[in-house]
Amino acid sequence: MIRLIGILVGLGFTSAVLWAFGVGAYTFATEPAEETAEHAFHLHPKDVSFPSDGPFGKFDRRELQRGYQVYKEVCAACHGLHLVAFRDLEALGYSEAQVKAAAAEWTVPGIDPNTGEATTRPGVPTDYFPSPYANDTAARAANNNAIPPDLSLITKARHDGGAYLYSLLTGYSEMPAEMAAEFPEFSTPTGLYFNRYFPNLNLAMPPPLSEGQVTYADGTEATVEQMSKDVSAFLIWAAEPTLEKRLQTGWAVIGFLLFATVLAWFAKQQVWAPLKPKKKA
Amino acid sequence: MSFPWAKPYEPKAPLMRYLDEKLPLPRLVFNAIGAGYPVPRNLSYMWNFGVLAGFCLVLQIVTGIILAMHYAPNAAVAFNSTEHIMRDVNWGWMLRYAHANGASAFFVVIYLHIFRGFFYGSYKPPREMVWLLGVVIFLLLMATAFMGYVLPWGQMSFWGAKVITGLFGAIPLVGEPLQIWLLGGFAPDNAALNRFFSLHYLLPFVIVGAVILHIWALHIPGSSNPTGVEVKTESDTVPFHPYFTAKDGFGLAVFLLLYCTMLFFLPNALGHPDNYIPANPMATPAHIVPEWYFWPFYAILRAFTVDFILPAKLWGVLAMFASILVWFFLPWLDKSPVRSGHYRPLFRKFFVVLVIDMGFLFWLGGAAAEEPYVMMSQIATAYYFLHFLVILPIISMIERPDPLPFSITEAVLGSDDDKAVLATTPAS
Ligand code: HEM
Numbered sequence: 001m002i003r004l005i006g007i008l009v010g011l012g013f014t015s016a017v018l019w020a021f022g023v024g025a026y027t028f029a030t031e032p033a034e035e036t037a038e039h040a041f042h043l044h045p046k047d048v049s050f051p052s053d054g055p056f057g058k059f060d061r062r063e064l065q066r067g068y069q070v071y072k073e074v075c076a077a078c079h080g081l082h083l084v085a086f087r088d089l090e091a092l093g094y095s096e097a098q099v100k101a102a103a104a105e106w107t108v109p110g111i112d113p114n115t116g117e118a119t120t121r122p123g124v125p126t127d128y129f130p131s132p133y134a135n136d137t138a139a140r141a142a143n144n145n146a147i148p149p150d151l152s153l154i155t156k157a158r159h160d161g162g163a164y165l166y167s168l169l170t171g172y173s174e175m176p177a178e179m180a181a182e183f184p185e186f187s188t189p190t191g192l193y194f195n196r197y198f199p200n201l202n203l204a205m206p207p208p209l210s211e212g213q214v215t216y217a218d219g220t221e222a223t224v225e226q227m228s229k230d231v232s233a234f235l236i237w238a239a240e241p242t243l244e245k246r247l248q249t250g251w252a253v254i255g256f257l258l259f260a261t262v263l264a265w266f267a268k269q270q271v272w273a274p275l276k277p278k279k280k281a
Numbered sequence: 282m283s284f285p286w287a288k289p290y291e292p293k294a295p296l297m298r299y300l301d302e303k304l305p306l307p308r309l310v311f312n313a314i315g316a317g318y319p320v321p322r323n324l325s326y327m328w329n330f331g332v333l334a335g336f337c338l339v340l341q342i343v344t345g346i347i348l349a350m351h352y353a354p355n356a357a358v359a360f361n362s363t364e365h366i367m368r369d370v371n372w373g374w375m376l377r378y379a380h381a382n383g384a385s386a387f388f389v390v391i392y393l394h395i396f397r398g399f400f401y402g403s404y405k406p407p408r409e410m411v412w413l414l415g416v417v418i419f420l421l422l423m424a425t426a427f428m429g430y431v432l433p434w435g436q437m438s439f440w441g442a443k444v445i446t447g448l449f450g451a452i453p454l455v456g457e458p459l460q461i462w463l464l465g466g467f468a469p470d471n472a473a474l475n476r477f478f479s480l481h482y483l484l485p486f487v488i489v490g491a492v493i494l495h496i497w498a499l500h501i502p503g504s505s506n507p508t509g510v511e512v513k514t515e516s517d518t519v520p521f522h523p524y525f526t527a528k529d530g531f532g533l534a535v536f537l538l539l540y541c542t543m544l545f546f547l548p549n550a551l552g553h554p555d556n557y558i559p560a561n562p563m564a565t566p567a568h569i570v571p572e573w574y575f576w577p578f579y580a581i582l583r584a585f586t587v588d589f590i591l592p593a594k595l596w597g598v599l600a601m602f603a604s605i606l607v608w609f610f611l612p613w614l615d616k617s618p619v620r621s622g623h624y625r626p627l628f629r630k631f632f633v634v635l636v637i638d639m640g641f642l643f644w645l646g647g648a649a650a651e652e653p654y655v656m657m658s659q660i661a662t663a664y665y666f667l668h669f670l671v672i673l674p675i676i677s678m679i680e681r682p683d684p685l686p687f688s689i690t691e692a693v694l695g696s697d698d699d700k701a702v703l704a705t706t707p708a709s
Contacts, residue, residue: 002613003674010670013603014663016596020587021659028652055546083364149558153364156549157557199567239557242367242374249375250545257541261534264527271527275322275519 037183041176043196045163050233053162057247059237061093066216067234068092070227072105073214075151078143078205080131083152084238087125091241099125106130144191146204155232155239162232164197169228171197172207283500286515288317313500319518320525321506323693327401328504328525329532330394335492336533337387342485344380345429352432354478356471359434360559378548384426385551386540388574391419395608400632402509402620407502409612414495416608418488423575423605425484428477430572431469435556440569442469442477448582448601451594468562508692509620510685517689568649576646577639578604583650584662600662607669614669617677624683627676631668638664 051060068089071081086103094102103123108130110121123130131150133139139147155161172195175188188194192202209224216222237243290311292298301308311317351370353362366373395415398404404412427445431438446469449460465472503512512518519525543550551573555566571579581604585596607614622629638661645658686692 002610003616006607006610006614006670006674009603010666013596013600013666014671016589016591017584017600017659017662017666019589020585020593021656021663023587024652024656024659028656033652083361083368088368153557157554159554161554240367240374246374246378246545246548250541253541253545254538257534257538261531261538264531264534268527268531271523275524 037179037186038200040182041179041196041201042199043167043171045160045167045197046170048163048166048229050162050229050236052233052236052243055247055250057243059091059244060233062218063230063233064092064237065094066218066220066226067230067232067237069214069216070209070231071151071234074208074227075231076129076132078132078139078148078208080133080150081129081152081238082131082150083128084241085126085128086123088241091237096125103127144204148205151235151238153239155236157239161239162236165232165235166228167197168195168203169209169231170225171195283312283317283503284319284512284515284518286518287312287319288520290317313496314526315522316520318500318521319512319515320504320521321512321517321689322519322524323506323508323689324504324525324528325507326528326532327393327397327507329529329536330390330397332529333390333532333536334387334394336536337383337390338485338488338492340383341380341387342489344376344383345482345485347376348380349482352478354432354475356434356474356560359432359474363433375544378544381552382540382544382548384429384572385543385574386536387422388426390536391422392574395419396636399635400622401505401507402615402617402622403505404608404611405615405620406612408499408505410498411495412612413609414491414498416605418491418495419608420605421484421488421491425481425488426572426574428481428484430556431474431477432481433556434474434560436558436560436564436566437553437556437569437571439469439560439562440566441571442473444569445571446473448598451592451598453595505620506689507621507623508686508689509624510687510689510692513688514690570647573643573647576644577642578646580642580646580658581662581665583646584655584658586655586659600666604665607666611669611673615673615677617680617682619682619685624685625676625680626683627680628673631672631676634664635668638668 051058051063071079086099086106089099089102090096103125106123106127106129107120108123108127110119111117112119132148133142136147149157155165158164172193175186175194179186186201188202192204193206194201195203209227211224212222214222214227220226240246290301290308292301292307297307300306348366351362351366351373353359363377366377368374370376398412398415427441431442442464446460446464449463450456452459461467463473464470465476506512553570553572570576578601582597582601585593585600587593589596591599617625617628619625622632641657641661642665645654645661648654
């Protein structure tokens, strides 16, 4: 009885789904989906690697310091970094005194100790990076109705984090001629910028970097590629300051487990030895 | 419980004798997973996954309780509190990655455990109750993991919760009020997050209870084995300890190697990047997908795209639930008296097709909801239901199984004669 009901129920589900398949297949055959410009001209991130990649990854302190400089002098005008505190900058190789000085270069919201009114004050190491806008509405108003996202987790919040960021920052271009020919209705409205690494090809961020925009303290030449790479490395660190510790701990754990696995194997072999079928004499 | 030749518990130390009189807990352990529990000697590594699942449960509870000391279940701060765990709590990053990847490891282990059951006919009498409890555990596990994924309150947390609770809206008449009641509002918000946290903390302990029943029910007939032939004599079995504690120990070590490789070197490989974006009810992600372990069922849900007597959405919801509930009926759908797939030539072929079909459903559940993926998931869904509800019952009626070995001992030693048996019976 159960089997009979089962067969009927099974045939019910099967017919419903095969009917849907038939309708879907018919539509697919008769009305082929139209190719879109976003699909045809979107590019995967460039092939670029960072010192923190892979199981032996390490941060390059000097690269992170350069990236911090790019963030501070360029990106911070529009993007916050609210999960990172100034004290965290010690991980970039700065001394306590340097971090104190770096924090003081930022202005953070504060309270006037005499009147209790909202005011601003220089940052101290325990402060977090301030947001450039008072609220989302102000952020939208200043950016053609788009909100510049907080960058604290940006490399974890996109596929291929660092490589995507690098590609986006170096990926602004003119629309290719064959694209204009193929998709005449595709356009980049004013206030948006064409970038083939952005999913819908138009984004509200103006190209933020230009040659020589920052003057690196260590004398490195500030090309767009160099700055993009450095700021991407810095943001990989910002998204996961514990990355190096994670990899180091990982190797210690794996080493121990390999040893334990070998031990467990021999223990098992020894326990089972008396039970192995002996060859008949 | 157990076989007549099971080793009796005879404590020698005075303390153990005293304990045995007052609270015979050591006796329980001895009889359940010690030398007092005889198990078939031929269990393969496919029998490791139950113990591994138990390990995963403990791991999730331990890491979860510590996470809960630092996590704040409030929509305004939940996202930042998980980042606080990642950045400021000592070893917090390791705890969180251990818990998130622990959930994935748990499902890997559980799926292997379930498919072991499919192949070796573990659901057949006398172990139906063990199987039924197992399916209950799986449902509880899915509920727990679903609610856990909501807690970090990222984009996928929010939209996943919205889509899944939205399924209840497909139920005729009561659907919408039910959905609002479940969420405590029209969309997931603080009320939903709070109750999900409460339940996410509770359900693992309900699972512990169900696991105890599962093992209790198992210990009445004892474990099955790769031949599916029941235990006949003492030479068919060995004591659980030390034989299977040693074998499970090795299995656990290998499991930990794989799990720790994920945890320390690819901790976000199985997660979705969008969950590192704080929940935003105003911005719908391009592709809303649940965690990988739900993909087969998500593929089935989305395969019903066209109304057919009933609305398509209702078909999808019914099919998704039915795709798991059908496992409850397996003991009565597959009536073949032979358990093990090793001796069922026809069954074995369809089992391979089922595994491939499940592989497809896994892949398609994570793929975008567009052609040709939808058509492929429709075919895979059709086979899924045909397999369990039509093919299995028919095979079990028409199949001619291969000859079975006389006993487990014969299967292991190639002979059941006394000398071979004596030479290899564990000294006890
Ligand atoms: C049946 C076992 C369990 C499973 C399958 C499970 C699964 C999950 C999953 C998938 C997440 C989301 C992970 C993330 O994205 O971070 C999560 C988060 C969480 N779980 Fe569990 N869990 C289990 C047991 C527990 C227990 C027993 C507790 C506490 C008593 C707990 C506490 C938490 C907390 C506080 C979070 C949020 C913090 C975070 O996102 O890392 N879990 N769980």
